[in-house]
Amino acid sequence: MPAKGWIEVNEVYCKGCELCVSECPQHVLALDMGRLTPKGYHPVMLIGDGCTGCGICAIMCPEAALTVYRETPQKVSVAA
């Protein structure tokens, strides 16, 4: 099962440049044409399932606008 991840876009910083969109290996990023950031850009958003939390979008982002998360399985002992 591929790792499940997600991103958060800080819309104060995002300028809708699409550098992250074109490099996302899962093709799950697109600009949200229905919204504007405080600076007046269309922010990027996740458009579907499949984000693996690989972080490539964040490597491309010139504004450091992205936080990337990944769900990792952890073994825990269950108290009876």
Next chain:
Amino acid sequence: MDTTLSAQIVYQRPQSLTEATMHYCPGCTHGIAHRLIAEVMDEMGIRERSIGVAPVGCSVFAYNYFDCDFVEAAHGRAPAMATGIKRLLPDRIVFTYQGDGDLASIGMGEIVHAAGRGENISVFFINNAIYGMTSGQMAPTTLPGQKTTSSPRGRDVETMGYPLRMAELLANLDGAGYVVRRSLHDPKNIRMAKKAIRLAFETQLRGLGFSMVELLSTCSTNWGLSPLESLKWLEEHMIPYYPIGDFKVADALKEIKL
């Protein structure tokens, strides 16, 4: 045993950047360069003792974006200012951040002599083949045939000369400890650029002399392209003239594994 899922942060904004929004045009790779330097400062834990020197050019406000001490130099004079700071405060990490107009035209004297003297400073050199801030005039790094506002029919090398390869030029000087060229046009090259920034700071920490990372960068606004087209243009036109490579690596650096 049971398995639960816990959220792990893979990436977050580096602490060495302030909260300020940057004034750069959308997609401008100046922002990527800033981010990488800040990430390396975080990873090395050197933010509290770093001093940056900002240039004149689009990155003139760099001091607002890095959360460390910063001074602003007169156009092209950042290496001279960094020299003074580093000599007075040798325990600090001192770096300049300069564009190609700043470093390779008006500041040519300062950069060559700082490298020649082997000043123990780190230079981050943003080569976008143009004067970005002043609306796209020809720079010493503008490519043959490249159209700019001051070479509207394209740079004619017969009358305007050939572009300067600064990394190759400075690497020839004995004072240089680490001089390389990297690019900011795709994830692989950005990762390589980050390692080079780390090595430039490591050079300074070890007292191995002058270090410079030339970073091939875009200027979509003055190139007249979209941000994505600019990355492609950089790859197709700049890299053939400005090859990615290591032009000087002091022996003591070769054992560092990153």
